[in-house]
Amino acid sequence: MLTSLLPGFRHFRTPFALGVLFAFQVWILIGEYVPSQSEAQGFIERVYVLGGVAGNAAVMAAISFLLYLVGDIIRLSPNQMMRILWRLRLSRVAPHQFSTLSAPSRAALFEFASTAFKVRKEEGAASDDDVRKLRDEIVLEFTKVRMGLIANHLDVYLEHDRFDAEADFRLNVGFYSASLWPLLAWFWTPWTLLGAFCLDSPVR
Incomplete structure (x- = not known):
C-alpha cells in the first residue's frame, strides 16, 4: 500500500x-496591505x-489545495526550464539547449541509428537525413518506456x-x-543574499 502511495x-x-x-x-511584497x-x-x-x-481545518485544507493548484500551474517542465536557461545564456547550466538528450547522447544515438541502417541495407550507408529521422523516431519512443516499466x-x-521527482x-x-533571496534582502536584511549560494546545488 505504501509503495503505491509513494509516487503520488x-x-x-x-x-x-x-x-x-x-x-x-x-x-x-503585499502582506502589509x-x-x-x-x-x-x-x-x-x-x-x-x-x-x-468553515473552521480552521477546512480553511487549512482550502489553503493547501490553492497552494497546490498555484504550484502546479507555475511548475516548469525540464524542456521549459532548458529554454529559459538557454535564453538567459547560461550555457554551463543548459549546454544542450532544450533537447531531450545531451550532445554526447545525441551523437551516440546518431551512430546507433547509422549502424542500424548499415545492418538493414546491404547497398551502403544511408543519408544523414534518413539517420536523423530514425534517431528522432527513437527519441519519440522514450515516452513509452515508462509504461513498459510499469507493466513489466x-x-x-x-x-x-x-x-x-527529485530532479523536478x-x-x-x-x-x-532565485527571487526569494533578493526580496528578503530588500525587506529584511542583506545577509539573506548568502542564501543565493545554495541555488548552485539544485540547478546542477
Whole structure:
C-alpha cells in the first residue's frame, strides 16, 4: 500500500512547495496591505466570515489545495526550464539547449541509428537525413518506456520515478527560490543574499 502511495506523494511535493514559495514571496511584497479581520470590508470581510464558519481545518485544507493548484500551474517542465536557461545564456547550466538528450547522447544515438541502417541495407550507408529521422523516431519512443516499466518492471519504474521527482523538485524550487533571496534582502536584511549560494546545488 505504501509503495503505491509513494509516487503520488512525490508528485504532490513539488507543486505544493512551489505554491508555498510563491505565496510567501507575494506575502512579503503585499502582506502589509492585507487588512486584518477587524479592519476588513467587502469581499475580504466575507472571506474572514466564511473562514470562521468553515473552521480552521477546512480553511487549512482550502489553503493547501490553492497552494497546490498555484504550484502546479507555475511548475516548469525540464524542456521549459532548458529554454529559459538557454535564453538567459547560461550555457554551463543548459549546454544542450532544450533537447531531450545531451550532445554526447545525441551523437551516440546518431551512430546507433547509422549502424542500424548499415545492418538493414546491404547497398551502403544511408543519408544523414534518413539517420536523423530514425534517431528522432527513437527519441519519440522514450515516452513509452515508462509504461513498459510499469507493466513489466515496477521496481525499476519506482526507482526511476524517485529520481525523476527529485530532479523536478530541485530544478523548480531552485529556480523559484532565485527571487526569494533578493526580496528578503530588500525587506529584511542583506545577509539573506548568502542564501543565493545554495541555488548552485539544485540547478546542477
